[in-house]
Amino acid sequence: MMKIESTKDIEVISENYSKKLYYPEAVKVNIGIASCGIAAGAQASLEKAAKEFPDNNGVSINQTGCIGFCELEPLVEIFEKGKPRLLYKNITEDKILDMIQDYREGNFNKKWILGQMKDPRSFLEDDIQNPIAGVSPLEKIPILEDVPFFNKQVKIALRNCGYVDPDSIEEYIARRGYQAFIQALKDMEPKEIIQAVKDSGLRGRGGGGFPTGIKWETCAKHNGERYIICNADEGDPGAYMDRSILEGDPHSILEGMLIAARGIGSSRGFIYVRNEYPLAVKRLVTAVKSARRYGLLGDNIAGSDFSFDIKISTGAGAFVCGESTALMASLEGKVGRPRAKYIHTVEKGFRENPSNLNTVETYANVPVILLKGADNYVKMGTTHSKGTKVFSLVGKVKHTGLVEVPMGISLKEIVFDIGGGIPRKKKFKAVQTGGPSGGCIPEQFLGLGVDFDELIKVGSMMGSGGMIVMDQDTCMVDVARYFVDFLKEESCGQCNPCREGITAMLDVLTDICKGNGKEGDIELLEELGMMIQKFSLCGLGTSAPNPVLTTILYFRDEYDAHIKDKKCPSGVCKPLFHYEIDEEACNGCTLCAKRCPEEAISGEKKKLHHLDLEKCINCGICYDACKFDAILIQ
Amino acid sequence: MSDPGLAESIETTEIDYMELDRIIEEDFNNDKENLIMMLQEIQRRYNHLPTPALTYLSTSIGVPLSQIYGVATFYSTFSLEPRGRNIISICLGTACHVRGGEKIREKLEESLSIEDGETTEDFRFTLESVRCIGCCSLGPVVKINEDTHGRIAYTEVDKVLEKYE
Numbered sequence: 194m195m196k197i198e199s200t201k202d203i204e205v206i207s208e209n210y211s212k213k214l215y216y217p218e219a220v221k222v223n224i225g226i227a228s229c230g231i232a233a234g235a236q237a238s239l240e241k242a243a244k245e246f247p248d249n250n251g252v253s254i255n256q257t258g259c260i261g262f263c264e265l266e267p268l269v270e271i272f273e274k275g276k277p278r279l280l281y282k283n284i285t286e287d288k289i290l291d292m293i294q295d296y297r298e299g300n301f302n303k304k305w306i307l308g309q310m311k312d313p314r315s316f317l318e319d320d321i322q323n324p325i326a327g328v329s330p331l332e333k334i335p336i337l338e339d340v341p342f343f344n345k346q347v348k349i350a351l352r353n354c355g356y357v358d359p360d361s362i363e364e365y366i367a368r369r370g371y372q373a374f375i376q377a378l379k380d381m382e383p384k385e386i387i388q389a390v391k392d393s394g395l396r397g398r399g400g401g402g403f404p405t406g407i408k409w410e411t412c413a414k415h416n417g418e419r420y421i422i423c424n425a426d427e428g429d430p431g432a433y434m435d436r437s438i439l440e441g442d443p444h445s446i447l448e449g450m451l452i453a454a455r456g457i458g459s460s461r462g463f464i465y466v467r468n469e470y471p472l473a474v475k476r477l478v479t480a481v482k483s484a485r486r487y488g489l490l491g492d493n494i495a496g497s498d499f500s501f502d503i504k505i506s507t508g509a510g511a512f513v514c515g516e517s518t519a520l521m522a523s524l525e526g527k528v529g530r531p532r533a534k535y536i537h538t539v540e541k542g543f544r545e546n547p548s549n550l551n552t553v554e555t556y557a558n559v560p561v562i563l564l565k566g567a568d569n570y571v572k573m574g575t576t577h578s579k580g581t582k583v584f585s586l587v588g589k590v591k592h593t594g595l596v597e598v599p600m601g602i603s604l605k606e607i608v609f610d611i612g613g614g615i616p617r618k619k620k621f622k623a624v625q626t627g628g629p630s631g632g633c634i635p636e637q638f639l640g641l642g643v644d645f646d647e648l649i650k651v652g653s654m655m656g657s658g659g660m661i662v663m664d665q666d667t668c669m670v671d672v673a674r675y676f677v678d679f680l681k682e683e684s685c686g687q688c689n690p691c692r693e694g695i696t697a698m699l700d701v702l703t704d705i706c707k708g709n710g711k712e713g714d715i716e717l718l719e720e721l722g723m724m725i726q727k728f729s730l731c732g733l734g735t736s737a738p739n740p741v742l743t744t745i746l747y748f749r750d751e752y753d754a755h756i757k758d759k760k761c762p763s764g765v766c767k768p769l770f771h772y773e774i775d776e777e778a779c780n781g782c783t784l785c786a787k788r789c790p791e792e793a794i795s796g797e798k799k800k801l802h803h804l805d806l807e808k809c810i811n812c813g814i815c816y817d818a819c820k821f822d823a824i825l826i827q
Numbered sequence: 828m829s830d831p832g833l834a835e836s837i838e839t840t841e842i843d844y845m846e847l848d849r850i851i852e853e854d855f856n857n858d859k860e861n862l863i864m865m866l867q868e869i870q871r872r873y874n875h876l877p878t879p880a881l882t883y884l885s886t887s888i889g890v891p892l893s894q895i896y897g898v899a900t901f902y903s904t905f906s907l908e909p910r911g912r913n914i915i916s917i918c919l920g921t922a923c924h925v926r927g928g929e930k931i932r933e934k935l936e937e938s939l940s941i942e943d944g945e946t947t948e949d950f951r952f953t954l955e956s957v958r959c960i961g962c963c964s965l966g967p968v969v970k971i972n973e974d975t976h977g978r979i980a981y982t983e984v985d986k987v988l989e990k991y992e
Contacts (some may be wrong), residue, residue, distance in 0.1 A: 229962045232975035263964030431962035468904055469869065469960050471973075509863050511900030512958065526862035527894075529899045585963055587922035593964035625921065659963075661921045675924050679958060684899075788982065811964030814928065814981060 196488030199498045203366055205467050210367035211469070214357070215313065215324035216274050220297060223270040224284075225355060227259035227440045228472055229433075235267035245290055254294060258441020260355035262342055265307060270355075271296045277331050278310040301331055307335065308337035313536045315352040317369040317564055319338040341610055342592050345461040347573065349581050350434075350557040351597045352396075354441030359476050362483040365444040371489060373560035374451045378497055381563075386456035387413065390559065392567035394579035399515070399552030400426055400627070400656045401732070402578070402645035405559075408549060412457050412539040415547035419459040421450050421501075422543060422550045424520060425466035425473065428512040431629030432659030434583035435553035437595050439466065439473035442557065443480035446504065448557025451489070452563065454501045457549055462503040465520050465800070468510060477505050512629075512683035515552045515729050517542070519685070530685045531731035554583055574600035578644035588625075588661040591616050598643075605639040608662055619664040623747070627656030629676045630684075630736030631670060632743030652743040668765035669748040670755050674702040676740035684733065691734030694725040698741060706766040710756035715745055764826035767811045771827055774804050778823035783813035785824065840877040840909070847880060850886050859888050862898060866905060875906045897956040901983045905955075911953035916970040920959030923966035927981075932956060932982045934968050951992070 197203060223240045224230070239256060246252040260268040266283035269292060281292050282305065296304050309331055313325050330336065337343055348354075357364035365371070377386050391406025412419060423446060427435040438446065450462050466474055470704035481503055484490040492500040506524055514529040521543040523529035542548030558580060562570050571579050578600040586608065587593045593612035598607060604624055608614065615621050623633040626643075631651030634641070641647050642729045645655050663672065677699045686692045698721050701714050722738030728734045745752060754760045761769035774794075779801050786794040786802060793809040796802030804815075816824040850868045855861035865888075869880050876899055885892040898906045917932045932943065935954055940946055945951040963966045965977030969987070976987055 228960075228975070229964055229977070232962050232965050232968070232977045266964075427961065428959070428961035431922045431963050432959075433963055469957065506861075507867065509862055509867065510904040510957070511902050523863065524860065526858075526860040526890075526898070587963040587966065588925045593922075628921075659921065661925060661963075663925055667925050672925070673953050675921070684960075686902040763940075790981075812981070813927075817927075 196495075197375070198488075199370070199379070200372065203372055206363050206366045210361075210363040214364055215232065216366050217253060217272070218274075218348040219249055219294070220271065220273045222252060222254050222293060223257040223267060223355075224254070225258065225260045225268045225270075226256040227437060228470070229263045230259065230268065232657055233266035233283075238267050238269065238284055241286050242289045242293065246293075252297075255358055256360070257357060258354040258359045259437040259595060261351065261437075261595045262307070262592065266605075267408075267673050268307070270310075271478055272310075275328060277334075278313060278325055279331075279334070279339060280307045280310065281305050282307040282563055290299070291379075292752045301334060303333060306334055307465050308335040308340050311336050311338045313356065315356065315368050316347070316349055317352065317561060324328060334527055341613065342594065343595075345602065345606060345611055346597050347581050347599050348597050349561050350438060350445075350583050351441070351595065352555045352561070353445060354437055356530050357442065359441050359443055360479050360483075362444055362480065362487060365442070365457040369564060370444055370560070372447050373446055373563035374455070374565070375495060376457050376491070377452050377563055378495060378499060383456045383458060386563070388658065389563055389567050390456070393562040393570040394567075394574075394577070395555065395558055395562060395570070396645060397551060398554035398558070398582065400630070400654065402655055405551060405555055408539060408551070408560075409453060409457050411537070412461060412547050412549040415540045417546040418461065418544075419457055420543050420546060420548040421454045421457065421459045421462040422451055422521070422524070422548055423462070423464040423556055424517070424550055424552045425470075425477075426508045426515045426520060427470075427553070427657060428515045429466060429657045429659050431585065431587055431625070431661045432628060432657045432660050433585050436470050436473055437583075438553050438557050439470065440476050443473075443476045444484070444610075445557040445560060446477075446553055447480055447484055447490070449551075450503065451494075451501060452559050453493045453549060453551070453556065455499060456520060460500050460502070461551070463524055463543070464503060465514070466505060466507055466522055468507045474507060475503065481505065512679075513685045513733050516518070516733060518731070520550065521548060528685075530687050531733070533730055535793045554658070569671060575642060575644045575647075577646055580644070581656055582655065583658045584658045586612050586662070589615055589619065589664040589667065590662040596735070600644045601642040601771045603639065604634065604641050604643060607643065608639070612662065613663065615664045619666065621662070622665055623663045623669065625661040625663065625672070625740075626659065627654035627736075627739070628659050629679050630654065630732070630739055631656045631659075632739045633663070633747065634743075635674065635747040647824070651738065652746060654739070666763055666765070668761055668763040669744040669751045670702065670705055670761075671763075671765045673744045674706050677702055677737070680733065680737045684737075688728075688730040688734060690725050690728040691730065691737065694729075694734075695737055697721055698725075698738070702741070705752065705755045706761075706769075708755070708759050708766070710752075712756070713757055715749070715752055719745060750817035762826070764813065764816065771806055771808060771811065772804060772813075772816060773825045773827050774802055775823045775825050776801055778821050780821060780823070782821070784818050784820070788814050788818045790814065840873055840879070842873075842880050842883070843876060844883060846872070847883055849885075851884065857888055859890055862888070862890060862895065863902065866895075866899060870905060875909050878907070906953075909946070909950070911950045913952050913972055915952055915954050916957045917943075917954065917959065918958075918960050918962070918966070918968040918970065919956045920963060920966070923959075923961035923968055926966040928967040930981055931979060931984060934981050935969070938958060938985055938988060952988070
């Protein structure tokens with residue numbers, strides 16, 4: 194096996210594999226094999242196709258990472274030299290062979306096709322010729338880049354997800370992978386590397402938004418064995434962009450870490466990855482092995498005096514381990530409890546040594562900064578937040594999926610243009626950002642340009658990038674209770690304000706949701722919130738009251754309805770509402786009666802139905818089933 | 828996590844110490860820093876963390892049993908009690924929550940007659956709630972062993988359970 198020594202070696206591999214990537218001899222089928230694709234049945238599709246076309250006889254079956262439009266998984270891309278590149282949607286096991294036939298015979302069944310690609314090159318390769326230039330596009334099939342879900346996106350961190358086989362280092366190299374690292378190693382002084390990252394304005398994508406270059410610079414100043422650590426413990430519920438990069442493009446993380454190691458002066462790296470992401474662990478292990486094989490990890494990398502290797506450690510299900518000091522304790526095999534940060538981890542972190550911790554998405558951005566230049570990178574984004582951010586757009590939104598957008602784009606564009614708005618003609622209520630430490634942003638701020646600072650101004654935060662859309666059926670008091678319950682479970686318990694404060698908040702919120710709320714509860718929650726924010730030890734505690742405080746700020750009427758009128762207007766808190774059948778809207782379709790598990794609904798076909806409240810358990814199945822909005826929340 | 832169930836696990840679990848040595852020494856270099864991963868490997872073998880294995884581990888790597896107990900009870904993946912043949916993880920992440928994950932949990936609890944964190948008497952199922960497995964676009968999600976069931980409806984729960992013996 195050849196060891197990579199220079200840019201020339203990279204170019205040779207790149208040239209060889211570009212052909213496979215862009216100009217395949219056979220029909221090339223790329224099936225999106227990431228966790229959500231697999232859950233939708235992609236693995237079964239892959240196995241069936243691989244069995245049908247075992248030795249590349251005219252058709253080659255490949256895996257790739259997350260294509261992003263999770264709502265339509267399994268997604269399958271197919272192309273052949275001189276023919277359009279098409280993305281087929283919802284290709285389950287039963288459809289995969291027909292789909293391949295559909296393409297080969299040139300029928301191009303519109304119903305199955307999401308769109309055709311205009312340009313498969315990544316952000317980094319815009320100086321090479323577009324490999325599908327000259328192929329005449331199909332009529333009546335939308336261009337993918339014009340589909341609303343994709344057209345506002347700019348893919349930097351996700352540049353290779355869904356295009357390359359994540360287990361193939363060569364395909365990563367063909368997308369100009371490891372070029373930035375070799376360049377940094379051969380042609381740049383460590384100080385220049387740090388300067389470039391500083392100039393780019395890159396801020397930590399894990400939540401806090403601390404300037405990455407400054408962190409690197411500070412770490413490099415401290416003496417001792419320095420460590421480069423990657424936080425892949427993506428614990429925020431509702432956020433999965435790191436998983437997607439880990440599963441779809443693991444080499445971009447390794448390359449980012451290598452560049453950091455060269456800049457800071459480190460020979461040991463660690464990736465702390467969630468145990469709940471088994472596929473991510475597997476892909477990382479493969480990636481590290483192949484990087485070692487090419488001599489990109491190990492001793493004397495590319496014939497230089499620089500050595501660096503990476504160890505993969507798995508977490509064990511503790512949200513607090515996303516906090517830097519807790520993560521480092523956990524890496525040491527200990528209980529993951531945070532410590533006060535009067536001495537920062539860049540000075541004394543893992544094993545009491547200077548440690549640089551960044552998150553997956555941050556590292557994935559680094560190679561692009563070096564290759565395209567900081568001056569190009571800063572062109573994107575807002576004054577103090579540069580580049581792009583990946584969001585996982587989920588909850589009550591039509592097009593759920595992963596989206597990477599330039600900083601500064603409005604919430605409205607994300608939710609309504611990219612996300613397609615709220616399903617079933619329901620009304621938008623709020624969007625929750627920043628995970629359990631973030632806040633709920635109401636409709637009046639939909640015009641807000643999303644960046645680190647603007648989100649903080651409205652009481653939320655960027656967090657790791659979860660964006661959970663809520664509609665009229667989401668009860669904001671229940672959401673606050675949900676987050677506080679989550680944080681109570683995940684509080685490590687060593688400091689009083691967090692441990693006792695959160696528990697006290699939960700008690701009050703639970704009472705309110707049960708209909709036992711009383712006058713003064715809101716004020717008590719605010720007081721508790723302030724106390725927890727001020728006196729907790731770590732970020733988990735200081736940000737824990739955010740969901741409660743923002744929902745009180747923006748949705749106080751819902752709290753009042755629960756406390757004073759004993760009503761849950763959204764129909765979530767069971768003791769505080771009941772269902773009724775709207776006499777005018779009910780047309781007697783019998784669907785609700787058929788679905789009701791308690792046989793509480795009776796009525797003849799085409800005649801008004803009746804709901805027996807004695808039997809009703811408020812499960813909401815009828816409410817979800819009714820197509821005529823005839824089930825009312827009272 | 829509740830009582831370690833000492834007596835029960837001593838009686839019922841036979842430990843293969845040769846294999847334990849292999850995990851500790853070969854897979855994880857006798858290195859204390861790998862404690863969490865060693866525990867994961869032990870749990871993979873025995874479906875829970877049997878106390879005799881932990882005692883042995885403690886002497887082998889020189890970490891006090893109290894500390895191992897601390898780690899084993901701090902992290903939510905670990906169980907000191909024997910678990911069922913099939914592990915049901917009901918996702919209660921935010922995206923699943925707003926799409927009705929709570930209702931699915933209630934249905935699972937009702938169908939299995941156990942509560943969150945418990946195991947059925949016949950050891951067929953253990954029900955555990957987890958916070959986000961990162962399949963947010965498919966919520967509500969239930970994971971049984973390694974299979975992820977996305978967009979699961981209240982009415983489908985029983986049918987899905989039938990597939991697991």
